[in-house]
Amino acid sequence: MDQTAALVSLATSVPPHLFHQNEILAAAHALLADRYPQFETLASLFANTGIRHRYGVKPIAWYLAQRGWPERTGAFLEGAEALFLEVARKAIAEAGLSPAEIDTVVTVCSTGIATPTLEARLAGKLGLRADAARVPVFGLGCAGGVSGLATAARLAQSRPGSNVLMVAFELCTLAVRHDELTKANIVAASLFGDGAAALVLRAGDGGATRIEASGEKLWPDTLDVMGWSVDPQGFGVIFQRTIPDFVLENMGDAVTEILARMELSVADIDRFVCHPGGTKVIMALERALSLDQGTLDHEREVIADYGNMSAPTVLFVLERLRTAGLPKRSLLTALGPGFTASCVALRHAA
Template structure:
């Protein structure tokens, strides 16, 4: 196995304080996305198939019910009504993203026992908001980081953004051995809820939620407790450019999620993973834990089938999906945080999938 590139010093996560059960989410979607009984029956099936039981949203307040969602996304006035403009949605992003990201970062700092003034670099990841100055300027002020901190913002990468962020953070640590890098991912997917009858967008409505995750990476240390980052790798699946897309529309950011995604994973993931692990004198059987981004139940099933994993290999990912929904980039950090809380040890592979279709992996040991 190669020399570690960085130590994973701490992880922290945060979800909005207000949430919505799936039954309530179904009722809200029915009013905004369907026009007849056939469409309503299909939407109910899709939402229940996601296996999401509850999701957080910055639009909701504790004990408020669905009022905040309904106020921001009022019932359509006509069949052509597509809800708030993108500008209105991004204004709400600018208000809500910072406080949620701050909570995740403070948790990561606490778990790592690193003081804010020790952080030398900040890597921010988001694909649900576009604003400048953004999180890379807001978080130093909120957290008391140095005004001289190095900043790197990774935008619009989608669900595998945290893994790209870990690659960037480990590169900074390799270049500067004294570096302490704070990685923060925050996504407010609920701000991009889509109106109208479009099956692919309804699938996204049924899956996605809000959340933030953070991690602190420092110099590799053979004596350190916990996981070391060994290597990050990526692969773009062939002939997959339209399998998953994420684009800016007039009424929010719009996702397409083809039913071909699980097939592409089954066709390509196994060979890529085997060749990658072989470079470390490992096989799939040598991996003790899998932190798989829970893009949806079909994606999790495709991963376990492609890699012939044991039945419980994706159990933590399924728990996170059920309790939080798919929060895009921070979701895999929720899985990793839960594994760390269980005192998991031994090699761990983090996996994420995003527009492309791109595979991203991080090997921890």
């Protein structure tokens, strides 16, 4: 019997507060335009992202006040706990399981800090067993959905028959800053939203969609591409290079290299499932992967409906592709701090 991990279920959730892109632009203009002369030039970013609306854990008025670490952390814990419970329950129910049947929990998040970690805080409310293994993962950023899936798959494969729950959630909106008058901060304000995805994996007892292989590539001397700075106010976004240009120059060769280590080629892939960082990133991915413009249609729909939610975003794309019908072989890709490309190959039996 095939001992690779199978995708048993996949669910997504977003917090309750819906923000239309023009609302966010108006709020940003009110806060920043008088203090930052370049704002009017950069305001076009809000229209060029391809985003219609996105979601946040707090109402828009909350973000208009200055916030420091204690308030941001309090908002993170409150919002993350609600989102984690909702999406985990969905994925467990779709898998036909009870929470007590989950053997391992992998928690992926880079937008807040909690010790004890979220799955420990929520073990009682969720109904996890006291002996369930916990694997919290921090710092993968936008690559977290793919890298977290790869980690969860290896854990499932190491114990055939066990149930591994992976939850990827990010509350990107809590990092909004009023004090950092920079292009990077305007880019972040134009792009990021909150959301969560969860899935259950199991190896050894069949399953239509299997995690066939995974791989990563870390580029040297790229720590300035993406990340967080940390100060008394909280996290501050780092974008010091143009990511679409980096994708265009580097992603094609990286995917070819990763696929070769999987003993696959680009010709073996029926559908690329990509983390949609924004419209320009999607266009750069299509060019880098030699795809026809418009091929990454689900990616464009997800960025339009939810914005860039960091780690879980690519799993929102995968959910739509599952509904539409997975091809025989697909490759999930995402880029994150490091700077790193992460890939997971899925094999689907119709």
